[in-house]
Amino acid sequence: MLDLKFIRDNVEAVKANVKNRFMEADVDLVVELYTKYNESLSKVEELRRQANENASKMKGKLSQEERTVFINKGKELKAQIASIDSETSDLKSKLSSEASKIPNMAHPDAPIGKEDKENFQIKVCGTVPNFDFKPLDHVEIGEKLDLIEFERATKVSGPKFYYLKNEAAILEMALTRYAVDILMKKGFRVSITPDIAKVDILEGIGFNPRGSESNIYSIEGTDMCLVGTAEITLGGYHAGEIIDLSNGPIFMAGISHCFRREAGAAGQYSKGIYRVHQFTKIEMFIYCRPEESDKLHETLREIEEEIFNGLEVPFRVVDTCTGDLGSPAYRKYDLEAWMPGRGESGDWGEITSTSNCTDYQARRLGVRYKDENGKTAICHTLNGTAIAISRALIAIIENNQQADGSVTIPKALVPYTGFDTIKAK
Template sequence: MLDPQYIRDHLEAVKANCKNRNVAADVDRVIALDDERKRLISAMQVKQQEANASAKSVGQEKDPAKKQDAIARGRQLREEVGQLDAQHKQVEADLKAVVSTIPNMTHPAAPIGALPEDNKVIKVWGEPTKFDFKPKDHVTLAEALDLVDFEAGSAVAGQKFYFLKNEAVLLELALIQYAMDTLLKHGYTPIITPDLARVDVLEGIGFMPRGEGTQIYSIANSDLCLIATAEITLGGMHRDQIMDEAKLPRKYVGLSHCFRTEAGAPGRDTRGLYRVHQFTKVEMFVFCTPEQSDAIHEEIREIEEAIFQGLKLPYHVIDTCTGDLGGPAYRKYDLEAWMPARGKDGEYGEVTSTSNCTDFQARRLNIRYKGPKHKGTRFVHTLNGTAVAVSRCLVALLENYQQADGSVVVPDVLRPWMGGRERIERKS
């Protein structure tokens, strides 16, 4: 979240930022509530001083009648302090709720807009795959090669669930190992995270675990939710901690299942693996100083690109427009891989993203650092990025590596984990 003092000092800029990001937030109410909060704190301090003085006078008073009056006065003052404290807590809660609706500030280079065409393509790698036959979509390929069972998944868990089978299982494990090996070479610490997190952790990261339109599955009769990404658990791992600046940046690569309700998701991607309720993802997460975050954001994007270049999958990178950033992101890049059977004649589809969230999440989760250059503590910056979201990567792999006979060639970089398989063919 933004600091209320920052909002006060940059009121018009915050309002303009909300407009650019298509967010309806009552910024002026933040100032009004912050003023009321300060007034109540001052009033409590005055009343507490009076209560302390009254308590002291009780011990010094010799006259019984006056002593009783002092005791009664002290009791009244304590009640008034309690009433002011209750009002203060309510105003604090109201202030936090309003501030939580205000998105992060935006990088000055981020394109302004809210439509897909407002996103800016900043890099293209490779040419869209060409075929001398009509390419099949990944669903047709996967079912013919006995790689995915959508019908059984639906019968067991409902629509948008599936069973991976045979070589698809090996492909998932190979993609995970390939991504992990890549990240280890860049100094990332591997983590397997819980698949559940508390509601306040999700809120700290910037997710809305409750309410209409949420993408989060909640566990009944508990404050736990299934995570939508390891960003949630990795970000929450150091909540309420103070880090040593000398040990920053801290770079983690997390492996987890991801669960999403896909409430209100576009209807065009209901078929197949592109938009599902459960998938496996390898996620990067970094804690760093404010001075480091812009450079690390570019580093994460370069790692994502290196992974897909290694897979030899054509892609482009977009600088995401303000209306599609999401609340915590200061800047976000999406990497979209070419999917030959997507749409009418093939389209790019999002497979990874990376966001610099500056200190937005750290303020909510109270994650700070200290070092010799600064008095006291400062909030860290947090960044996240997808190394591999397996289900969407499988879409791109199957469609780009398909052959005229319906088989699928295994990318060279994955073969060490595929038991020597170079091609996936129909079962006899």
């Protein structure tokens, strides 16, 4: 969440930011609760001072009558402290709840807008293919080449699940290793993360695990959820810790399954494996000093570009508008691949994103570091998708389809797959 002192001292700017993000949060109420909370803390501190002073006076030589006066005064002060402590606790809970609704401040250069169509295109990489035949979408290709099975997955697990088969299964493993090899060369510590996390970790990262609007699967009878991204488990890794940034930022990469309810997701752009309930993703996560985060955000974007340039997938980079940022992000870039089977004549579809979350997540999770003066400070966090396998598969299959129905494999993946073409069975 935002620093409460910052909110109090910058009320109008915070209100404008909430408006630009098209979110609902009562900034005035947060300031009011913060003021009352601080007043309550001051009252408790004063009463405790009086209680300590009263107790010290009882150590001297006193008559029974004098001692009785001090004992009664101590009981009175203890009751008052208990009452105000309870009031302070209630105020803290309400303050935390209301403050958590306020999103991170947006970068001054983030385009102001409500939907992804208002994102700003920064550049286009690669060449959009010009087919001399009508291209198919990945669902049609997957069925013809026996790569993806939807019908039986629906029978077994329900809609928006799928089986990856034959060469597609090998491609998932190849893409995973391809991305991991690149990340390891760049100094990332790679791990396979848990697929389950506690509710307080999800809330700390900025995900909403409850309610009809939640995109998260909760595990009944527990305080745990299935993760929607390894950002959750990587961000929670150092929760409540003072980390060592004296040797530079901490680079982490996580391989995980991702589970998303995708409530209300519909339409032609959600067909096939573009928007599903389960997929594999390799996530990047960085802990750093505040002055480093802007530059590292560009680094994450460059890594994503390197990965997909290596796969020879045409894509564009967009600066995400304020209404599409999500609460934790200060700034977010999306990579959108060209998908020939999307819509009537092809269109761009998101394949990765990278966000600078500044101190928003770290403050909620209690992740701190010691600065050069030995003072404890809140670090910054960043995240970025190296590869979301299902969407990468769409881009590869659709862009590399051939007139004879086969699909060629990007050269960078051939050493991992052992084949360069997927042919009809």
